[in-house]
Structure formats: structure tokens, C-alpha cells
Amino acid sequence: xxxxxxxxxxxxxxxxxxxxxxxLSVFIILGLxxxxxxxxxxxxxxxxxxxxxxxxxxxMAGILAVTTxxxxxxxxxxxxxxxxxxxxxxxxxxxxxxxxxxGGYILSAFVIGVVLSLVTFLLAEIYIVAQGGEWLPxxxxxxxxxxxxxxxxASSSIVFFITSLLRSQSAFTTTSTIIGTLIGFLTxxxxxxxxxxxxxxxxxxxxxxxxxxxLIRTVMVERPMELSFAxxxxxxxxxxxxxxxVVYQFGDTTTTMGSSILVLVGTAALFYxxxxxxxxxxxx
Amino acid sequence: MSKxxxxxxxxxxxxxLRAVQxxxxxxxxxxxxxxxxxxGAGKSTTIDMLTTQLKPDAGEATISGYKLGRxxxxxxxxxxxxxxxxxxxxxxxxxxxxxxxxxxYNLSRSELKAAVARAAATADVGDFLNRPYGKLSGGQRxxxxxxxxxxxxxxxxxxxxxTTGLDPQTRKNVWTTIRQLQKEQGMTxxxxxxxxxxxxxxxxxxxxxxxxxxxxxxxxxxxxRYATDLLKLMPHxxxxxxxxxxSKALDYMIVSGVYHIPLxxxxxALPIVEGCGANIAGIEIVSGTMDDVFLNLTxxxxxx
Numbered sequence: 001x002x003x004x005x006x007x008x009x010x011x012x013x014x015x016x017x018x019x020x021x022x023x024l025s026v027f028i029i030l031g032l033x034x035x036x037x038x039x040x041x042x043x044x045x046x047x048x049x050x051x052x053x054x055x056x057x058x059x060m061a062g063i064l065a066v067t068t069x070x071x072x073x074x075x076x077x078x079x080x081x082x083x084x085x086x087x088x089x090x091x092x093x094x095x096x097x098x099x100x101x102x103g104g105y106i107l108s109a110f111v112i113g114v115v116l117s118l119v120t121f122l123l124a125e126i127y128i129v130a131q132g133g134e135w136l137p138x139x140x141x142x143x144x145x146x147x148x149x150x151x152x153x154a155s156s157s158i159v160f161f162i163t164s165l166l167r168s169q170s171a172f173t174t175t176s177t178i179i180g181t182l183i184g185f186l187t188x189x190x191x192x193x194x195x196x197x198x199x200x201x202x203x204x205x206x207x208x209x210x211x212x213x214x215l216i217r218t219v220m221v222e223r224p225m226e227l228s229f230a231x232x233x234x235x236x237x238x239x240x241x242x243x244x245x246v247v248y249q250f251g252d253t254t255t256t257m258g259s260s261i262l263v264l265v266g267t268a269a270l271f272y273x274x275x276x277x278x279x280x281x282x283x284x
Numbered sequence: 285m286s287k288x289x290x291x292x293x294x295x296x297x298x299x300x301l302r303a304v305q306x307x308x309x310x311x312x313x314x315x316x317x318x319x320x321x322x323x324g325a326g327k328s329t330t331i332d333m334l335t336t337q338l339k340p341d342a343g344e345a346t347i348s349g350y351k352l353g354r355x356x357x358x359x360x361x362x363x364x365x366x367x368x369x370x371x372x373x374x375x376x377x378x379x380x381x382x383x384x385x386x387x388x389y390n391l392s393r394s395e396l397k398a399a400v401a402r403a404a405a406t407a408d409v410g411d412f413l414n415r416p417y418g419k420l421s422g423g424q425r426x427x428x429x430x431x432x433x434x435x436x437x438x439x440x441x442x443x444x445x446x447t448t449g450l451d452p453q454t455r456k457n458v459w460t461t462i463r464q465l466q467k468e469q470g471m472t473x474x475x476x477x478x479x480x481x482x483x484x485x486x487x488x489x490x491x492x493x494x495x496x497x498x499x500x501x502x503x504x505x506x507x508x509r510y511a512t513d514l515l516k517l518m519p520h521x522x523x524x525x526x527x528x529x530x531s532k533a534l535d536y537m538i539v540s541g542v543y544h545i546p547l548x549x550x551x552x553a554l555p556i557v558e559g560c561g562a563n564i565a566g567i568e569i570v571s572g573t574m575d576d577v578f579l580n581l582t583x584x585x586x587x588x
Contacts, residue, residue: 003384003387003388004384006384007373007376007384010375010376010380011373011375011376014375014376015375085369085371086367086369086371087371087372087373089337089367089371090365090367090371090372090385090432091388092336092337093335093336093337093360093363093365094360094385094388094389095357095360095361095388095389095390096388
């Protein structure tokens, strides 16, 4: 299993173009934010102190959540390619267990997802500080790293399920494009959830990756919110959290970090079980 | 000699298409065995089943003492496969590829190192061991593919169309390597091809078409049975020759002034030649080829 995982890692990181492509959605979101989305959002927060710090932290948190999906998607590209190029035949013709092969793909995708997300996190922090914000305190950094691990686990399970259905390279490319385009909307990054109609809000709220976004935002905007909402009433801070998807509301209940963590754990369990069931059926 | 592969009643259908319809044959240990047939004959499907890639619908097979379907890992450990397409990773070097694929065979680190070195030497890939597989020429790739198949010193080496798409020089090199493996290491070679001249070099040939075995035998036996020798005569006086042939009740065909007379045996040419005596301006005896065998069996030229 580790041999196949190591091979996949080598293949992924040697294909420089592919690595850059995995960051493409991130660059697009960042570009849109720097060019005009940021200005629109800022105009909604007049007279708020440290508004840049707050919004930068918020958007970076969202980008981080998206990275957990796009990076694992790129990583599972190796699996689809092995299937379409029939390289997989050379594996199955050797006395190697099917589950070691599959385990190798998942392990490598997880490692790639974590590595790319950590790199994104580092770059995000540099950007925030360069724009006049503050570094995240050590405790929060550790929390983010933990959340990255969990988010990558959940995202990779969804991506693995989707890619295990794909049978051709063009199907994979199309799927990548669709996911890359939709993901920014589905996690409420391009447009904050508060500005969207009820139905769309519901889609965002039940999309598991949004909960990764909510968790990471909660940690990353904690400090800037202290600054921005220092003298403001508690209600306005809560309203901001709801509008920006730091927490979600279902009826009268508001999500907490605990509930969002549960969503991610449940997602990982559900999709990995589904994929295994699917594979077991196909092997018959 | 003992039988290293035994196949009986092997069948496989893909929906309506009956790709392999009950195939029986055996392969003797240490022999060079060729599977000859046009594309779509069912060769690759048969190989895919024997190499545990595809589950047969019916039938049995034993490879190197292991039952297909029950002891697949045993089969997988004792066979090496050179696939029709290149299946090594283009971005990795030949050496990296060999180490990755070699690690599938439960070897210790030092055993693996030795195995890779041995396979690399046998297939002669030393010159480009550290170059990425994707940057190699077609012939170099094929040699790397062979090295990969040899890592675990298999008892049987399967080669699916090993020389398709290679230039004549490289084809010759590949054949030399295959021959060496058979002669020096006693490896059983099982190859598929649609090149007649390649099949003719095998110890035993099976001709397959439309999912069925049409005939099997050594190249000599097949030619004896399914091909005829041809006597080509160029006469000084055509009418005299024609009269002579008719008097002896011999079949003939005239191709641009040359008389083609089919022979059951080469020696049958002698009385005819003597009978014509001084009327002969030119003479040639052509022995039957695998092409003729194939033509007679399938009724068609090789579809490639």
C-alpha cells in the first residue's frame, strides 16, 4: 500500500503542470477577491475597524476549505489515468491485494491534500499579514492544522466516491472543471451566504465542505472579529457570523464547531463506505 | 516434457459477442508457444483470462500447477507479462518503475535490489536505467517492459504482440532476447502475434480465429498439413509442356507465362522435371509458408 502511495506521490509532484492546476480554483477565487469581490464586501462594512484583516481572514478560510477538495481531486487523477491507460492491469496481474491498491490511492490523495492545504495556509497567512493583518496565534494554528486533516479526510471521501464512478480521462476533466467552478459558490465564498436566496442557502448548508469552511472561518476570524466588533453589540457580531457563513442556522438551532466536526466525520464515513460497497459490487 | 499450461473448454462472452468459444490446448514447459490470429480472434481475451485479469465464463486452466480462479496469487507470482501497450509510468525512471512494480512480489529489500539488477541486465536496459520511461524510444520502452516482466523470474512469460509497431532492427533485438530467455533460462514463452514470420519461429503454434482454435502444431507440421509446395516451370515450348501436364493429369495454373504446379510433397517435383527434360527454361520449387497455412485455414488473408 505504501509503495503505491509513494509512487502516486512521485507521479503527482513530478507533473508540475498538474500541481499548478490543482491550485487553479484557489488562484481564481483569490483573483476575483483582490480585483473586485473584496471591494464590494468592504463597502458593506463601513466604519468597521480592521475590516481588511477581517475580510482577508474570512476569504482565506474559504479558500483553504476549497483547497482540500481541489487538491485531492488532482491527486485522484492518477487513479483515473491508471484505469484509462490500463496501467492498473499491471498491478492486478501481480500478487498484490486489491485493497492495497485502493488504499494506496486514498493514502496518497490524503497526503497530497494535506500538503497542498498546508502550503495554501502558509501563503494565506503571509497574504493576511502583508495586507496589514496579524499572524494567527500558535494555538489557532494547531487548530487549523487539525481542521485541515479532518477536512481533507471528508473532502477526499467525496472526491474518491465521484472519481471511482469515472471511466475516462475526458469525464474526469469535465468533472474537475464542474467541481472547480461550483465549489466557490457551494461553499459560499464568491457571494456570502447571507446575500443568497433561501433555497441556495440550504444547499450550501447541507454541503459538507461548507462545514469545513465554517470551522476554519471560526478559528481564523476570531481575532479580527475581536478588533472589528470591539464596541459593537453582540447581536451585530452574531449577524455577521450568520451572513458570512461562519456559523449556519437550521430553524432555531445554530451550528457549533462540534456539530460541524460531526458532519465532516459522518461524511468521511458515509462516502468511504459507499465507495467500498461500490467497488465490492464491481469486483463480482 | 511436462505441461506447464493446460486449458480446457475456456469460454468468455461480452454480451452478444462470444469472444472465446471453448478453447482447449496445452503448452509444454520450456517451449516457445505462439498464438496466431488476426485482431479480434480472441487472442488477447484468452491471455487476459490466463493471466487472471478476466474471469472466464466456463472452462478450466492450470498454470504452473496452480488452478485458475482458485490459486490466482500463485499464478500471478509465476507469470510475467509484457502487455501490448506500455504500462510503466512515463514520469518515473526505468529504475524507479522496476522498483515500484518489483515490490508487488513480496521480496525483501536486498532481494528486490538483486532482482531489479538481474532483470535490467537480462533485458539490457542498463544504458537508460535512470532516464524517465516516457522519454525512451519505442525499442527501449519494450526492453524496459520486458525487464519489468522478468523481475520475479517468472516460469512463464506472456508477450501480447510484443513487436507490433517496432522497426525491423528493434524487432530482431526483441526476438534475440526472447530466444535467449527460452534457451538459457528454460523459460516458457507464450506469445501472441499476427506476424507470420514470427509465428514460424515458434516451437508450437495455435491458430485462432473467431474465438475458436482452428489448428495447432509445429510450424513444420502445419505447413505439411495445410500448405502445399509449388513447382514453378518456365518452358521453352508452352504447348509441349501443357500436353505433358495434361497427359499426367496434373493441376496447373499459368501466371504470366510461368506454370505453377502444386505438389503434395517436394520430392514429387523430380519425375515432372525429368519428364519435361530439355523443354525447361527456368525452374523453381517454393515450399509452403505460414501464410498459405493461414489462408487455407481461415479462408482469408491475415487481417491486421
